[in-house]
Amino acid sequence: MGADNVGVTSEFAPLHTVVVARCEFRAPDSPEILGHRMPVEPEAVQILEQTWGKDFGAVFPDRQRVWEAERDELAEVLRRHGVEVLRPRLFTAEEKAAAGAEGYANFFVRDPWFTVGDQVIEGSLQFRHRRGEVLPSRSILLDRVMPSAAGYVAIPQPAIAPVGVAGEGPFLEGGDVLVHGTEVFVGVSGMATDESGCAWLTKYLRQHGLSVTPVRLAPHVLHLDCALGLVREGLAIRCGDRLPDGVPDSLRDWDFIEVSEAEAAAMATNGLPIDPDTYITDPAFDRVGRALEVRGVTVEYIDFAVSRLFGGAFRCSTQPLSRS
Structure with missing residues (x-):
C-alpha cells in the first residue's frame, strides 16, 4: 500500500495522510437534550456548563484561539514528519441553523468516519449534537476515497427518537475502532458504539478478510481509545480499570504502560503514533512519555489542554486516510 492509496493496516503503521480536526462546538440548548453526561475532564465541567445553547468560541474567545492553535501545531508537527495533512471545512450557516436546539460539533474527526484496511466507513454517533459531524469531511471523502480503490460505505443511521434519548441504533464510532492487521478491536460501553453497531461492522468486514x-469497556468510558492505545507491535498504553475483561487475547503478552483512572480520564491513552518509533502526547503525561522513551520511542510533546477539556486528545483529533 503506497502513500497515494487509501487504507490503514494498523494503529502504528507509518502515517502518510491524515485529517486533522477543526474546533467548532455549540452545546445543546440544555442538558436534557444531550441525553447523558458529556464525557469531559472533571475540571471542564464548570467551563462547559456556561456554554449550553452557545458557541464555545463566543463564550470563551481566548480559549477558542488556544484550541485552534493546538490543532494547528499538531498539523505542523505531522507535516514536519512528512505526513500529508488535510483539514475538514467549517460548518456552513445553513448547517448550523439546521442543527437547532441540539447544537453541533466539528471537533473530533476520529468518530464520524474511519478507515479500516481498505474500507472507509461513515459511522453513526449517539450524541445528537455530533450526528452532522461527518458533513465537513464529506468533500475530503469524495475527493480522495471515491477515485481510489478503497470501499466507501455508511452504516444505517439510528432511528428518530424523543429529545434526550439516543434512540435505537446501530451506533458505531471511530474512537471505538482500533486496527491491528486483520483483527479489528471494537470497544462497547453503551455510551458510543453499541452491540448492533459492532455486529454490523463484523458482518461488513468479514467479506473483506x-x-x-x-x-467490553466500563460503562463510564466513551471510547476504546480512552482506555487502550497501541504504540507499536508488542507495546501499548492501557488503563486496566477501564477494561473489565482485560485486553483481547491477541494482546495478552504485550508490554503495557499502565495508567490510572485519573490519567486515562485526562486522555493519557489517547496519543498518536506517527510510526512505530515516534509518538505524540501531551506534556501532562511526561511519565508515560518517559516510559516510552526508555523503550526506544521518540516522543513529541504538544500542549493539548483545551482539546482535552472536551474529552479527547491526539487520536480523537485525527483520522488517517493512509497508514501502511
Missing part, C-alpha cells in the same frame, strides 16, 4: 473482536 477482517475480523472484529469486541472489547
Whole structure:
C-alpha cells in the first residue's frame, strides 16, 4: 500500500495522510437534550456548563484561539514528519441553523468516519449534537476515497427518537475502532458504539478478510481509545480499570504502560503514533512519555489542554486516510 492509496493496516503503521480536526462546538440548548453526561475532564465541567445553547468560541474567545492553535501545531508537527495533512471545512450557516436546539460539533474527526484496511466507513454517533459531524469531511471523502480503490460505505443511521434519548441504533464510532492487521478491536460501553453497531461492522468486514473482536469497556468510558492505545507491535498504553475483561487475547503478552483512572480520564491513552518509533502526547503525561522513551520511542510533546477539556486528545483529533 503506497502513500497515494487509501487504507490503514494498523494503529502504528507509518502515517502518510491524515485529517486533522477543526474546533467548532455549540452545546445543546440544555442538558436534557444531550441525553447523558458529556464525557469531559472533571475540571471542564464548570467551563462547559456556561456554554449550553452557545458557541464555545463566543463564550470563551481566548480559549477558542488556544484550541485552534493546538490543532494547528499538531498539523505542523505531522507535516514536519512528512505526513500529508488535510483539514475538514467549517460548518456552513445553513448547517448550523439546521442543527437547532441540539447544537453541533466539528471537533473530533476520529468518530464520524474511519478507515479500516481498505474500507472507509461513515459511522453513526449517539450524541445528537455530533450526528452532522461527518458533513465537513464529506468533500475530503469524495475527493480522495471515491477515485481510489478503497470501499466507501455508511452504516444505517439510528432511528428518530424523543429529545434526550439516543434512540435505537446501530451506533458505531471511530474512537471505538482500533486496527491491528486483520483483527479489528471494537470497544462497547453503551455510551458510543453499541452491540448492533459492532455486529454490523463484523458482518461488513468479514467479506473483506477482517475480523472484529469486541472489547467490553466500563460503562463510564466513551471510547476504546480512552482506555487502550497501541504504540507499536508488542507495546501499548492501557488503563486496566477501564477494561473489565482485560485486553483481547491477541494482546495478552504485550508490554503495557499502565495508567490510572485519573490519567486515562485526562486522555493519557489517547496519543498518536506517527510510526512505530515516534509518538505524540501531551506534556501532562511526561511519565508515560518517559516510559516510552526508555523503550526506544521518540516522543513529541504538544500542549493539548483545551482539546482535552472536551474529552479527547491526539487520536480523537485525527483520522488517517493512509497508514501502511
